[in-house]
Amino acid sequence: MNRRSLSIPITLAVVMIVLLIVLTFLWVMITVRQAIDNDSIFYWILLSVGAALFLVILVGVIMYLTLSIKAINISRRQSNFIDSVTHELKSPIASLKLYLQTLTRRRVSAAEQDEFYQCMLEDVNRLDKLINHILDAARLDRDKREDTIEEFSLDQLVQETVETARLAYRVAPECVAVKTISCKMRASIVDMELILSNLIDNAFKYAGSPPEIQVHMQPLYKGRMAIRIADNGNGIPKKHRNRVFARFVRLGSELKREKPGTGLGLYIVRTLVKKLKGQVRIRDRQQGAGTVFELSLPVINQATPPHLIPSNEAANKTEG
Template sequence: MGNLNCKNQVSGSIPFQPAKDMVIVTPISHRPLTLRTPVTLGVVLIVLVVLLTAVWISGTVWGAVRNDSTSGMFWVMLGAGAPLLVAVLAGVIAYLTLSVKAFNLNRRQSNFIDSVTHELKSPIASLKLYLQTMTRHDVSVEQQKEFHLIMLEDVERLDSLINHLLDAARVERGGEAYEASDLSLETVLSKCAQGACVRYKMPPETVSIHCPAIYVHAPVVQIEILFRNLIDNAIKYGGSPPKVELTAVCSPTGDVTVSVLDNGTGIPANLRRKVFGRFVRLGSELERSKQGTGLGLYLVRNITHALGGRINIQDGHWTVATETGPTDSTKSAGADQPPSNPESIANRKPTGTRVDVTLPNGKIIQPETGADEPPSKE
């Protein structure tokens, strides 16, 4: 024992001496990828091509205006070479643009992998924990019921994530035909709103719907994916507590516009086009508290375009409470019409986000024709 302590003391005081044939592998330092190098190289190439073009055109023009026997050759060179140099310049600019887009896509895919990994790991770890607890310990019946409910929520979370990925794959693949039918827009919106409230454990009054008897001729699968993602996004990024308002109107030409208004912090104007891209989520995945994969609004945009519609995103407007009491926009606007009181309009302020989706092939059913029957095709 004494010799062992002595050896330990001696070995602790002697510095490490690598052997002659020992190879020490240094850790690899991963530098974060940036656009500095490709952008700098692209700008330098563009400047060089521009200078080369200017010098070559100047020399060729000078040789062509000398009115000697070689002037014709210079004119031919000018006519053939100038378009080629312009094409080279356009190619360099296009290559730089594609490089920037590829870099941004790679970064978004990295964020997507981080988010999906988190979305998969959290419920699996929770399921494993509760199953191990029920296997190794005696659990009462009440605790078993509680554990079963929690595990069911985790399974539904996994099922929702998988459905989201499958929807994105179908939209990306394209070419899949869906049978269109006459759908009651109010029924579809109510179904999507109820499902969203259940998923996020919100009361039913979180989502208010103002929709007359409008029917849309479209595939039910695409319509449900469209509005499910819009409502999920509105609840997820709404205020605390979230508040969502759905308003649908139908124009005489058959265009149906559904507005989804939330009470969140809003989206900056310079990022409103980017949020519809694939894998796009604002901020860093490592500092994010909201669940998601960055595919919701991407699905919304693609499905809207596939149905021949258009989409617009802007600041939301909620009525501010006055001294006479709260004047909610839903109360002042009624079911279908905007508020007619000028004072209530003046009391509105931009807050949150409003997404307007306009779809064709819509028709409103008047009360006297019966709202329970679908519209007849003309």
């Protein structure tokens, strides 16, 4: 299906519904009049059957409208995905080709070689990340991921993921604020790495200039831990906050895209967080522009802080 405007199926469906209602109304009026004039039960039976058929046709038209809109939205998302993947593939390949041609056609100094190799390695890592994103999304759709459940330090994983992203985006340490709380989690560490790396990577990618990244952990009730990842970018409008977690969704047009991506990252995050019996949501920053992604995850060996314990429980613990 090609890219099309939603106005065509919507207009067509509305016209069909209006015509159907008008024709049905006229038919009902004529049938009722004939039934009254002829005093025959046949016309009343005909009226009942016609009304039932009208409802069936009306439901069918509404279903057609709904399915058409869904199909066009899916087509748009898939087209955006193809555009983004094409760009993400062509850019590093063109860069690698240029560096290799330069190395083979003329002599370069050792310092230039090291710089070229570093740039080529970054391009390869970019391709590797893209391929892994697509493969991870495909595995999630088919539910073929083999999980290894293990106990690991969540705070250490958060710190390592933030530092990896900071180095990759070459952001100064003073632009990143990390506050962790020692706790352990029992889950698939691969899944948790994917969740954190996608959210933290987004924070660095869409941060303002100069970037301000905040990653804070805060204990919640009943053995749960909150992880808040904030940036100072443009933010996500409230009307799009549920939509961005869908597959292939990226806000804006791929033809005017400035940031790399495929529209799969947040879909992977939402799917894996649900799998871990957690929650993810988007909030506004309390001060300034930007976005806050908030995770709520089950953890182990984490006592609830005194200020979070309800008064009756605190009194019982004090008496004991």
